[in-house]
Amino acid sequence: MVEFLSFREDDATQEPTVTVEAFTGQSNSTAVRIEASEDARELLPHLGRLSLVEVNFPAFGDGRGYSAARILREAGYGGELRAVGDVLVDQIVAMRRCGFDSFHPAKALDDAAVERALTRYANAYQKSVDGRAPIWAKRHPENLDG
Amino acid sequence: MKILTGNDLVSGDVIWWAGDGWSRQVGDSVDVGQSGDDLARTEEAALRVVGAYVIDATVTEDGVRPAHIKDRIRALGPTVRPDLTLKPNDADTGNWVI
Amino acid sequence: MYRYDSYDQSMVDARVEEFRDQVQRRLSGALTEDQFKPLRLMNGLYLQLHAYMLRVAIPYGTLSARQMRKLGEIAAKYDRGYGHFTTRQNLQYNWIKLADAPDILAELASVEMHAIQTSGNCIRNISSDQYAGVSPDEVTDPRPWAELLRQWSSFHPEFTYLPRKFKIAVIASDEDRAAMRLHDIGLKLVERDGRIGAEVYAGGGMGRTPMVAPLIRDFVSEDEIVSYLEACLRVYNRYGRRDNKYKARIKILVHELGVEEYKRQVEEEFAHMRTLGLNPPVEELDRIRAFFAPPAYESDLSEDIDRSDPAFALWVDRQVAAHKAPSYAIVNISLKPLTGIPGDASAEQIELVASLADQYSLDEIRVTHAQNLVLPHVKKADLYAIWQKLDEAGLAEANLDLITDIIACPGLDYCALANARSIPLAQKIAQRFANAERQAELGELKLKISGCINACGHHHAGHIGILGVDRKGVENFQLLLGGSGAGDASLGQITGPGFSEDGVVDAIEKVTDIYLAERTQGERFLDTYRRIGMKPFKEAIYG
Numbered sequence: 001m002v003e004f005l006s007f008r009e010d011d012a013t014q015e016p017t018v019t020v021e022a023f024t025g026q027s028n029s030t031a032v033r034i035e036a037s038e039d040a041r042e043l044l045p046h047l048g049r050l051s052l053v054e055v056n057f058p059a060f061g062d063g064r065g066y067s068a069a070r071i072l073r074e075a076g077y078g079g080e081l082r083a084v085g086d087v088l089v090d091q092i093v094a095m096r097r098c099g100f101d102s103f104h105p106a107k108a109l110d111d112a113a114v115e116r117a118l119t120r121y122a123n124a125y126q127k128s129v130d131g132r133a134p135i136w137a138k139r140h141p142e143n144l145d146g
Numbered sequence: 147m148k149i150l151t152g153n154d155l156v157s158g159d160v161i162w163w164a165g166d167g168w169s170r171q172v173g174d175s176v177d178v179g180q181s182g183d184d185l186a187r188t189e190e191a192a193l194r195v196v197g198a199y200v201i202d203a204t205v206t207e208d209g210v211r212p213a214h215i216k217d218r219i220r221a222l223g224p225t226v227r228p229d230l231t232l233k234p235n236d237a238d239t240g241n242w243v244i
Numbered sequence: 245m246y247r248y249d250s251y252d253q254s255m256v257d258a259r260v261e262e263f264r265d266q267v268q269r270r271l272s273g274a275l276t277e278d279q280f281k282p283l284r285l286m287n288g289l290y291l292q293l294h295a296y297m298l299r300v301a302i303p304y305g306t307l308s309a310r311q312m313r314k315l316g317e318i319a320a321k322y323d324r325g326y327g328h329f330t331t332r333q334n335l336q337y338n339w340i341k342l343a344d345a346p347d348i349l350a351e352l353a354s355v356e357m358h359a360i361q362t363s364g365n366c367i368r369n370i371s372s373d374q375y376a377g378v379s380p381d382e383v384t385d386p387r388p389w390a391e392l393l394r395q396w397s398s399f400h401p402e403f404t405y406l407p408r409k410f411k412i413a414v415i416a417s418d419e420d421r422a423a424m425r426l427h428d429i430g431l432k433l434v435e436r437d438g439r440i441g442a443e444v445y446a447g448g449g450m451g452r453t454p455m456v457a458p459l460i461r462d463f464v465s466e467d468e469i470v471s472y473l474e475a476c477l478r479v480y481n482r483y484g485r486r487d488n489k490y491k492a493r494i495k496i497l498v499h500e501l502g503v504e505e506y507k508r509q510v511e512e513e514f515a516h517m518r519t520l521g522l523n524p525p526v527e528e529l530d531r532i533r534a535f536f537a538p539p540a541y542e543s544d545l546s547e548d549i550d551r552s553d554p555a556f557a558l559w560v561d562r563q564v565a566a567h568k569a570p571s572y573a574i575v576n577i578s579l580k581p582l583t584g585i586p587g588d589a590s591a592e593q594i595e596l597v598a599s600l601a602d603q604y605s606l607d608e609i610r611v612t613h614a615q616n617l618v619l620p621h622v623k624k625a626d627l628y629a630i631w632q633k634l635d636e637a638g639l640a641e642a643n644l645d646l647i648t649d650i651i652a653c654p655g656l657d658y659c660a661l662a663n664a665r666s667i668p669l670a671q672k673i674a675q676r677f678a679n680a681e682r683q684a685e686l687g688e689l690k691l692k693i694s695g696c697i698n699a700c701g702h703h704h705a706g707h708i709g710i711l712g713v714d715r716k717g718v719e720n721f722q723l724l725l726g727g728s729g730a731g732d733a734s735l736g737q738i739t740g741p742g743f744s745e746d747g748v749v750d751a752i753e754k755v756t757d758i759y760l761a762e763r764t765q766g767e768r769f770l771d772t773y774r775r776i777g778m779k780p781f782k783e784a785i786y787g
């Protein structure tokens with residue numbers, strides 16, 4: 001079983017996270033945790049000093065964290081983006097596509113199921129923040145730079 | 147009385163708790179008294195049923211009769227397709243649910 | 245018709261394998277039902293009243309003969325010999341075994357079909373006008389847009405766990421045959437200064453708080469539609485209500501924020517989204533469009549129809565619509581035989597329609613939101629032969645848009661959420677109004693029945709609508725008048741206290757009597773209702 005999954009080259013940030021409120025109110029923390037109801041855009045002025053953003057999924061059906069992740073990546077955030085909480089193996093692919101690069105699920109995941117999930121889809125229809133060329137770009141390679 | 151019903155996990159068929167296992171016939175239902183919720187949990191965990199729930203029923207001349215029309219239709223099958231109900235040869239079978 | 249390339253095929257094939265894996269994990273106990281439910285729903289698999297139910301997508305309502313044939317084969321092999329065509333251009337099988345579901349998805353994938361996102365809180369099957377591509381009144385064929393959006397919405401990484409389901413419809417003519425403004429987002433394609441783009445409507449829907457979608461943007465060009473929709477969806481995903489599932493649809497967000505504020509937020513997000521390169525190049529829409537190029541219609545054909553057989557002539561007048569090409573016609577096949585089940589078709593009937601499409605309709609079939617089928621490209625000269633074959637199979641009912649062309653949800657005969665049975669009521673109404681002359685006399689009259697407040701049967705949008713309610717364990721029916729899902733969309737009003745099954749049939753008869761007495765030249769039922777209002781009808785019913 002996997003307790004923690006990382007797709008980053010560097011080591012996972014060990015620093016404990018603080019709440020968004022605490023983070024925006026103090027200057028020395030570099031790790032923050034955002035809850036589903038919080039606005040990821042509040043972090044945008046501070047991206048430079050962040051090395052970890054933890055996004056909590058209170059229930060797997062609460063999809064707000066997917067938007068939070070993309071918003072951060074679209075704004076150029078390059079640090080660790082970690083999904084925590086009710087994170088299930090069947091969601092990891094979509095989360096990767098939204099920019100998450102580490103996972104700390106409340107319940108450990110089955111290694112084999114993770115492996116199968118990660119290799120299953122060779123293609124994706126949409127452009128997102130994971131750098132993959134969408135199917136439409138592969139169909140029209142002359143437009144790849146667009 | 148209280149009876150326990152749900153669907154077979156694999157086939158999806160409507161099933162009724164018959165005391166020592168599950169039956170497709172509502173008439174085989176037994177009174178589960180207060181033990182329905184516990185039974186539902188163990189049977190779900192054993193992968194024999196999905197969506198199990200306890201309902202009220204009475205015993206009539208025709209056998210066990212669920213209190214709510216929804217469960218009577220579950221017990222019988224779609225009233226608009228008598229051929230697909232548990233009593234395909236009885237043209238008036240749909241009247242039982244009302 | 246659109247054909248999958250290896251990319252499209254790889255996506256549905258991967259989904260079949262993924263679902264096979266998930267079913268395996270469920271059957272082995274590795275997944276609980278709570279964990280499995282959203283996964284099966286994402287593949288259209290429900291647990292219904294009697295068994296598992298599988299909902300198959302028919303994107304924008306277009307099918308080839310080969311696909312239709314496969315639907316019939318699946319009905320025969322895995323189900324009990326029939327399927328149910330729904331109001332959202334889907335097909336439902338009612339008796340599926342969980343263990344068979346992956347094989348069924350594999351069979352569907354073999355003919356470029358799937359059940360992806362036909363349920364769940366995600367973007368659902370994109371629906372469209374059943375006359376797309378053949379209607380004389382469209383500005384362009386809406387299906388290339390719908391296909392572009394099908395691909396964009398499939399496996400969308402950000403929008404698979406929305407607050408609630410999300411339904412999109414695309415049309416391209418003034419006459420709305422797809423209830424576009426009763427969708428979460430409706431697109432109406434228009435031409436402005438020689439360019440095609442979309443008017444965007446957001447926040448429509450039925451259910452317990454029905455709303456007609458307001459216009460939120462006057463024009464979005466084809467090279468920006470994807471980023472615009474991403475903006476609409478992101479605002480909804482972030483701020484749509486998640487505390488109460490009855491208030492979670494986008495219509496509530498638009499309503500609570502107000503249209504202007506929702507628009508403002510979308511525009512702000514759009515300004516950001518359009519810089520991210522999310523839009524496929526126009527070449528992609530062109531590539532898709534090429535698949536929908538008009539087929540090679542034969543010229544020099546006769547435009548005359550031999551009407552000497554009166555039953556045939558009646559059917560032509562009711563069921564056949566004008567086609568872009570003058571010597572061709574659009575054939576509507578009624579799935580509303582008077583004693584039948586609205587929307588149900590047997591495996592044999594499905595096979596017959598497939599072979600008719602093969603032989604007479606350039607391989608194409610459409611399904612409609614009114615639960616009927618369409619053969620879109622029929623030579624006028626072939627109409628008689630088609631009619632004869634349909635008649636033999638019990639599919640030649642001539643009742644399009646008449647009072648017996650009833651939309652009915654599955655209701656309590658099949659649906660676990662229902663309060664009352666819809667289908668037996670539809671059958672009783674059809675019997676009462678069976679007389680063909682009487683139906684013709686009443687003219688266009690759209691009657692729609694839902695078995696509960698979820699409104700799958702579009703009762704809010706019926707000229708006459710019926711809603712099943714539970715009155716102390718007994719089925720009871722409320723009557724609504726004055727709804728419309730067409731270009732003149734409006735929501736029906738409840739007449740008053742509900743009725744028994746027979747009581748509501750009597751009440752409908754009284755309502756139609758008032759219409760016949762009060763109408764002026766050329767007025768449809770709906771027009772008369774709009775002119776004279778509820779009062780005279782109410783008096784007649786409850787008097």
Ligand code: HEM
Nearest residue numbers: 330331332426449450451452493653654659661698699700
């Ligand atoms: C039998 C299984 C079905 C179940 C459990 C089911 C469930 C539901 C639910 C819960 C809603 C309300 C959604 C909401 O307001 O948030 C809904 C809406 C709807 N369903 Fe179904 N449905 C079923 C079958 C059908 C069928 C057979 C059709 C087509 C004939 C259909 C078409 C629709 C439509 C058009 C709506 C309204 C969409 C809207 O609210 O905007 N459903 N359904």
Ligand code: SF4
Nearest residue numbers: 653659662695696700
């Ligand atoms: S309207 Fe209600 S009864 Fe009818 S299908 Fe929908 S959920 Fe079921």
